[in-house]
Amino acid sequence: MTPEERARASAEAMLAADRATRGLGMRLEAVGPGTAVLSMTVTPEMTNGHETCHGGFIFTLADSAFAFACNSYDQRAVASHAAITFLAPARAGDRLTAAAHEVARQGRSGIYDIRVTREDGTVIAEFRGHSRTIPGTHIAPEAP
Numbered sequence: 001m002t003p004e005e006r007a008r009a010s011a012e013a014m015l016a017a018d019r020a021t022r023g024l025g026m027r028l029e030a031v032g033p034g035t036a037v038l039s040m041t042v043t044p045e046m047t048n049g050h051e052t053c054h055g056g057f058i059f060t061l062a063d064s065a066f067a068f069a070c071n072s073y074d075q076r077a078v079a080s081h082a083a084i085t086f087l088a089p090a091r092a093g094d095r096l097t098a099a100a101h102e103v104a105r106q107g108r109s110g111i112y113d114i115r116v117t118r119e120d121g122t123v124i125a126e127f128r129g130h131s132r133t134i135p136g137t138h139i140a141p142e143a144p
Contacts (some may be wrong), residue, residue, distance in 0.1 A: 003033040006139070007072035013138040014071055021105045025059070028068065034102030034112075036068035038092045040097070052089035058096065059084050062114040062127035065098035070131035072140050077110065078090050081130040086123050095119045098127075108133045 001009070011031040015115045017020065021038070030037040040061050049056045062084060070077040090096055096116055103111040110131040 003073075006074050007031045007033050010071055010074045012069050017052040018064070020060070024060065026061060026080050027142075028041055029097070030070055031072055031122075034069055036065045036072065036100045036107065037097060038068065039095060039097045040066045042090050042092050042094045042096060048091050050089075052063055052091055053094070053096075055084070055086055058086065058090065058125050059127070060109060061096055061098045062100075062116050062125060064130070065100040065114050066112050066127065066129035066131070069072065069100035069102060069112050069114075070129070071138060075133050076136040076138065077131040077133045079129055080132040082108075082127065084125050084127045086125050088118070088122050090118055090124050100129075103128075 008031055011028060015028055024040060026038050028039045029039050039066045042053045046057045046123050096118060098114050098116045100112050100114040101111055114127040118124055
């Protein structure tokens with residue numbers, strides 16, 4: 001299995017069990033070793049009293065992209081720390097894309113940066129996630 005095939009198989013296994021990501025209408029656009037791209041359309045139910053997308057939904061989109069990127073090696077990984085900086089608002093109807101890429105991965109730790117953009121290219125937020133691997137895999141071992 002190539003690294004790209006492993007990343008895709010890991011992502012498909014994760015997505016099948018990830019009710020939050022699917023329930024919010026997120027779409028896995030791309031995945032590779034240490035990378036992932038997810039998109040989501042902001043619905044009216046995701047807006048707050050300012051009529052902008054609630055930051056928790058933006059964080060969740062970035063966090064999901066982070067999860068797919070750091071789990072792309074078929075080694076289970078969880079977040080140990082995450083931080084986000086909001087830069088511009090998003091509104092109902094906006095299509096947001098979160099692009100995650102690996103900054104560093106050593107031992108059981110990883111660092112990933114995720115940029116969330118609107119379809120016009122405006123940067124909505126910058127997210128940094130720190131991962132920690134735990135026992136287990138996502139896909140079944142190949143038969144001998």
